[in-house]
Amino acid sequence: MxxxxxxxxxxxxxxxxxxxxxxxxxxxxxxxxxxxxxxxxxxxxxxxxxxxxxxxxxxxxxxxxxxxxxxxxxxxxxxxxxxxxxxxxxxxxxxxxxxxxxxxxxxxxxxxxxxxxxxxxYNREKILILGITSQASEIIKECLNKKIVGFEVMGFATSITSQVGQSIQDIPVLDTMDKLESILSKHTIDTIVVTLRNRRGKLPVHELLQCKFKNIRILEGTQFYETAQRKLLIDDFFKPSWFIFENGFYRTSLHLAFKRIQGLIISFSLLIFLSPILFITAVMIKIESSGPVFYFQERVGRNGKKFKLIKFRSMTVTAEKESGPIFALKHDTRITRIGHFIRKIRLDEIPQFINIFKGDMDLVGPRPERGVFVKELEKKLPYYHLRHAVRPGLTGWAQVNYPYGENFEDSKEKLNYDLYYVKHLSWHLDLHILLMTIREVLFGKGR
Known part of the structure; x- marks a missing residue:
């Protein structure tokens, strides 16, 4: 101050x-x-x-x-x-x-x-993790991978005496949970993250209550993970009731109306402004290979409503006949030479401004998926349908944070980002995503 x-x-x-x-x-x-x-x-x-x-x-x-x-x-x-x-x-x-x-x-x-x-x-938030669990390991792994500098994990507190003194992913096990006061006397702790799955009889309730009144934050593992990683952690710990009682997932009519008006104005303006680029791209596609310039594909939109997505064709005409419906691959042999170029700077996505103008999509939202994949993913991922609570987008939180998806595991990871977006839907998150998308386009970090 x-x-x-x-x-x-x-x-x-x-x-x-x-x-x-x-x-x-x-x-x-x-x-x-x-x-x-x-x-x-x-x-x-x-x-x-x-x-x-x-x-x-x-x-x-x-x-x-x-x-x-x-x-x-x-x-x-x-x-x-x-x-x-x-x-x-x-x-x-x-x-x-x-x-x-x-x-x-x-x-x-x-x-x-x-x-x-x-x-x-010295100014980083000092974290103590309660419990050595798969959730704790996931938190540590993600934190180390992203090298987030806002906090520092000081160690674990465990319920198993034999684990004391060991290191888990280079993070020390400081002591048992019943000696929480001893840990706090030896280490500066700002936040305690509870990752215990079965808490009955294991959770040191009295000690944690004392910590709370000493201005030490007490967070559940899922809550901490969401704050630190900017995505949800849907694992074996996850309970359906969380969606009911958790703050978020609330969309006002005013905000949705603003997104619609914004989509109308921006999509119409950009279609006019980019029309020369649209024409040149169409000519390049036509010169390289015979077949249609545009590619129409059925996708699943808001509330499960299906619509025809419009894109510039970036693959060979017989791509689907050769392989059938599959996830697009990072090094996909079906992509044409012009297709590689327009995908890299996302020119293939520009016709989707027509979808935005029609109201099938918004500028920002979870990317629309094909119906055949949606059916498969909804069987394997119980909360997948929740991403359809909002209109799909030209770009999204998953797209700017995660590499191109090629399989089920990638779809599962991207769902964590999509549900984070649905929960925290706001104008400043939309703006943040748009700025990150512009950066990717300018520096050619597309597919």
Missing amino acids: LVDLTIVYVTFGIISPFLSSYQSSTLHPGSMEGNLVILTFMFITIIVLLTCNLYMATEFIYLSDLIKKTIPGFFLTLFFMETFFLFSNTFFLSNAHLILCLTFTFTTIFVFRCIVFYCLP
Whole structure:
């Protein structure tokens, strides 16, 4: 907080005089009135930072979390400062210079938090995992693979005495659960993650209650995994009742209407704007191989409704006759030379803006799958049908986080991402997905 106050004072007390001449000769940083205005700015900024939870390191496992909090903080501070000027009849800075100063202030605040939250190891959230289970192993594996820097797993607490002193995936087993107080006295712990499957008679309820009143967070393994990995963990621990009682999976009519209007405007505009590219792509496909330019395929949409998906043809005309319905492969021999190119930069997907305009799809959502695969996947994955609660999308959370799916295991993993999206459906998640998709297109990270 002291650093933030210093940043605000330096910006408005030292830097701002070089940006503008004050409209009141008595209103400058060296005057009583000037210092009162700067103190007001400092107070407003700190209140906004507290409101946006920008002092909670545990809220920012990913850089995108910090961005989502900082941007609203900027506009909220701007609103309060403009309101202050309006009611005090004080024009300390022009609007342009105020925005410039606030941009510098919040950029500096953002960079400072990046250093503190992500670069300094002592500021990471310290995690203790209760139970050595398959869920615990999955949490460790995913954390190590993604190298998330927002937290650090300190060790395990087990119910089996013989496991104490061992290491599981290079993470030490510190002690048994009944010695939780001893573990906390020797190690700094911010959060305890409970991964026990059978808790009756094993869960140290009294000790965990004491931890909770010492401001140590207690989380279930599924909840922690979702927060850290940005996907659901549907495993043997998972209970259907979780979907009923868990927060999320709520979509307002206003939000759905906004998505529909957004889809109409953007799809129509891009179809007009990209029409020259559409024409050139169609000509290239026709020159390389005989057959139709477009490929129509039945897909499953919202609430199981089927529709015809439109794509540029990127495979040979006889692709389906040769192999039958199969998952597309990473190195698929059925793909033409032009097909490889248009898939890499996702040009083959552009005709789907027609589907978006018609209302079959949205810009963002779970990718629509073929009916033959949906039937098979719904038999093997009990919650697969829940991804059809929203319109399918041109791009989705699974597409920007997971490589191209080739088999059942890939579909199972992508379902975890799709259900996370359905649960957390929001405009800022949609924006995040669109920005990640643009990055993939620009750098050729398609299929």
